[in-house]
Amino acid sequence: MGMTMTQKILAAHAGLDSVVPGQLIKAKLDMVLGNDITSPVAIKEFDKVGLNSVFDINKIAIVPDHFTPNKDIKSAEQVKICREFSKRMGIVNFFEVGQMGVEHALLPEKGLVVPGDVIIGADSHTCTYGALGAFSTGIGSTDMAAGMATGEAWFKVPEAIKFILKGKPRKWVGGKDVILHIIGMIGVDGALYKSMEFIGDGAHALSMDDRFTMANMAIEAGAKNGIFEVDEKTKQYVEEHSVRSYTVYKADEDAEYSEVFEIDLAAIKSTVAFPHLPENARTIDNVGDIKIDQVIIGSCTNGRIEDMRIAAEVLKGRKVHADVRCIIIPATQKIWKQAMNEGLFDIFIDAGAAISTPTCGPCLGGHMGILAKGERAVSTTNRNFVGRMGHPESEVYLASPAIAAASAIAGKIAGPDQLGLVISEK
Amino acid sequence: MNAKGKVIKYGNNVDTDVIIPARYLTTSDPAELASHCMEDLDEKFISKVQKGDVMVAGRNFGCGSSREHAPIAIKASGISCVIAETFARIFYRNSINIGLPIIECAEAAQDIKDGDEVEIDFDKGFITNLTSGKTYQGQPFPEFMQKIISADGLINFIKSSL
Numbered sequence: 001m002g003m004t005m006t007q008k009i010l011a012a013h014a015g016l017d018s019v020v021p022g023q024l025i026k027a028k029l030d031m032v033l034g035n036d037i038t039s040p041v042a043i044k045e046f047d048k049v050g051l052n053s054v055f056d057i058n059k060i061a062i063v064p065d066h067f068t069p070n071k072d073i074k075s076a077e078q079v080k081i082c083r084e085f086s087k088r089m090g091i092v093n094f095f096e097v098g099q100m101g102v103e104h105a106l107l108p109e110k111g112l113v114v115p116g117d118v119i120i121g122a123d124s125h126t127c128t129y130g131a132l133g134a135f136s137t138g139i140g141s142t143d144m145a146a147g148m149a150t151g152e153a154w155f156k157v158p159e160a161i162k163f164i165l166k167g168k169p170r171k172w173v174g175g176k177d178v179i180l181h182i183i184g185m186i187g188v189d190g191a192l193y194k195s196m197e198f199i200g201d202g203a204h205a206l207s208m209d210d211r212f213t214m215a216n217m218a219i220e221a222g223a224k225n226g227i228f229e230v231d232e233k234t235k236q237y238v239e240e241h242s243v244r245s246y247t248v249y250k251a252d253e254d255a256e257y258s259e260v261f262e263i264d265l266a267a268i269k270s271t272v273a274f275p276h277l278p279e280n281a282r283t284i285d286n287v288g289d290i291k292i293d294q295v296i297i298g299s300c301t302n303g304r305i306e307d308m309r310i311a312a313e314v315l316k317g318r319k320v321h322a323d324v325r326c327i328i329i330p331a332t333q334k335i336w337k338q339a340m341n342e343g344l345f346d347i348f349i350d351a352g353a354a355i356s357t358p359t360c361g362p363c364l365g366g367h368m369g370i371l372a373k374g375e376r377a378v379s380t381t382n383r384n385f386v387g388r389m390g391h392p393e394s395e396v397y398l399a400s401p402a403i404a405a406a407s408a409i410a411g412k413i414a415g416p417d418q419l420g421l422v423i424s425e426k
Numbered sequence: 427m428n429a430k431g432k433v434i435k436y437g438n439n440v441d442t443d444v445i446i447p448a449r450y451l452t453t454s455d456p457a458e459l460a461s462h463c464m465e466d467l468d469e470k471f472i473s474k475v476q477k478g479d480v481m482v483a484g485r486n487f488g489c490g491s492s493r494e495h496a497p498i499a500i501k502a503s504g505i506s507c508v509i510a511e512t513f514a515r516i517f518y519r520n521s522i523n524i525g526l527p528i529i530e531c532a533e534a535a536q537d538i539k540d541g542d543e544v545e546i547d548f549d550k551g552f553i554t555n556l557t558s559g560k561t562y563q564g565q566p567f568p569e570f571m572q573k574i575i576s577a578d579g580l581i582n583f584i585k586s587s588l
Contacts, residue, residue: 044454138492
């Protein structure tokens with residue numbers, strides 16, 4: 001039986017010629033990642049093993065991004081634990097405030113993850129790096145500790161679902177809408193324990209930022225990982241950002257898939273996920289009249305330069321609604337500076353939006369934009385469970401940067417079309 | 427290894443944000459986490475749960491974040507075992523790694539009612555509803571995972587093999 005992209009990567013890292021779904025393997029790791037919430041627990045567990053060193057000081061990344069810049073004393077203590085451990089162990093990739101970014105935007109930018117890698121991260125959105133044709137998956141703190149100690153992790157080889165993407169998305173429709181559409185279609189456990197493998201001319205038409213967005217939300221369908229076929233765009237991105245060599249794995253013609261979906265990208269409309277599950281998808285023409293209090297544009301899902309540009313295109317010459325707080329969070333220092341130099345910050349500030357230093361902040365109800373009882377936010381983040389962004393009686397509607405920006409102006413959930421913005425071919 | 431207790435039952439898609447909201451992730455102390463366990467879904471949980479109780483839930487239990495604080499909070503609250511129709515994969519891994527007993531059994535998860543008394547033979551994956559008299563066979567663990575469980579977690583397992 002042929003192998004999927006994921007199966008090939010796992011086989012290679014387990015030193016096996018081939019693997020089959022359900023098989024238990026031990027794979028060598030190219031990167032072990034943690035943040036300020038998950039690393040302290042991992043460090044405590046690591047110290048129990050009693051080793052004096054980590055398996056490879058270059059293959060670990062600790063990125064304090066969730067509750068930073070330190071949101072309170074307890075958070076400061078957690079970051080301190082991360083900092084001291086990194087120094088003690090000689091971990092090269094520790095990113096201090098001023099250097100850091102949101103981890104899943106930062107690692108590809110810093111060239112730390114490349115095609116063909118096996119990456120584990122103590123953060124569920126570690127699946128993001130599948131956009132680069134790597135096997136990348138979220139794990140817990142104990143697995144992170146074990147990974148730091150041994151440089152290996154056990155896996156059960158997953159089955160795969162194939163998504164054949166065709167055509168090109170319309171104006172204002174991007175990776176976020178495509179993935180919300182898919183999660184709406186298959187449900188929050190529709191890909192449970194499986195790989196989501198994205199191929200087709202449509203996949204190749206998507207930008208790298210769109211692919212990062214889609215792979216990022218594979219976990220929201222319950223997937224073990226999401227992965228895109230490597231093409232010239234991938235190679236160009238990787239060669240621009242990394243000095244590392246890489247391996248491209250293409251699925252065999254006779255690889256087997258539990259399901260195959262064909263998705264016509266041109267048919268997808270702007271999509272919003274209503275509370276309180278990412279699968280609660282509605283197209284923009286079916287949202288009804290929903291007044292909002294806050295908009296967040298940022299996160300590991302949609303905090304990249306293209307997301308900033310789209311938001312600026314909608315906000316240009318317009319004002320954020322008087323009853324709405326619009327908070328824009330470029331995901332890394334490089335993106336921050338690029339957005340500033342492109343004049344996007346002038347647009348944001350003139351519109352009445354607030355711009356934050358990189359942080360995960362409000363996405364998980366940490367800081368930099370928490371919701372009070374009864375408040376509603378439209379957000380480019382990735383989860384809308386009860387209490388996700390603040391009070392248990394607040395609501396989060398997940399959407400693309402275009403919808404988020406348009407909603408900030410309208411004061412309710414809206415698309416750019418409703419603001420009288422001209423629709424031209426992308 | 428056996429577990430026996432009163433059932434506290436929940437529905438589908440019980441996510442890690444309701445198991446332990448992010449506003450409490452400034453600590454990793456099990457007792458502190460336990461005091462906020464299930465708060466945003468069932469604020470009565472922490473006052474009604476007793477040591478040995480069994481949590482029963484529907485599909486996709488523990489979905490969402492990878493936060494290990496979630497199974498840590500559940501374990502520290504006194505819950506002796508979680509029976510669910512299906513588990514989200516990161517939560518499943520984390521539970522085995524920290525020694526929170528879990529069993530996947532769709533029939534048991536659907537049948538068993540809140541307040542029932544159940545007994546679980548964890549080694550055999552055998553569930554007995556003492557209140558209704560019905561028995562169920564849960565998904566057995568692969569041998570590799572059984573070794574981690576009998577070593578009481580992944581770190582102990584690694585230490586013993588170094």
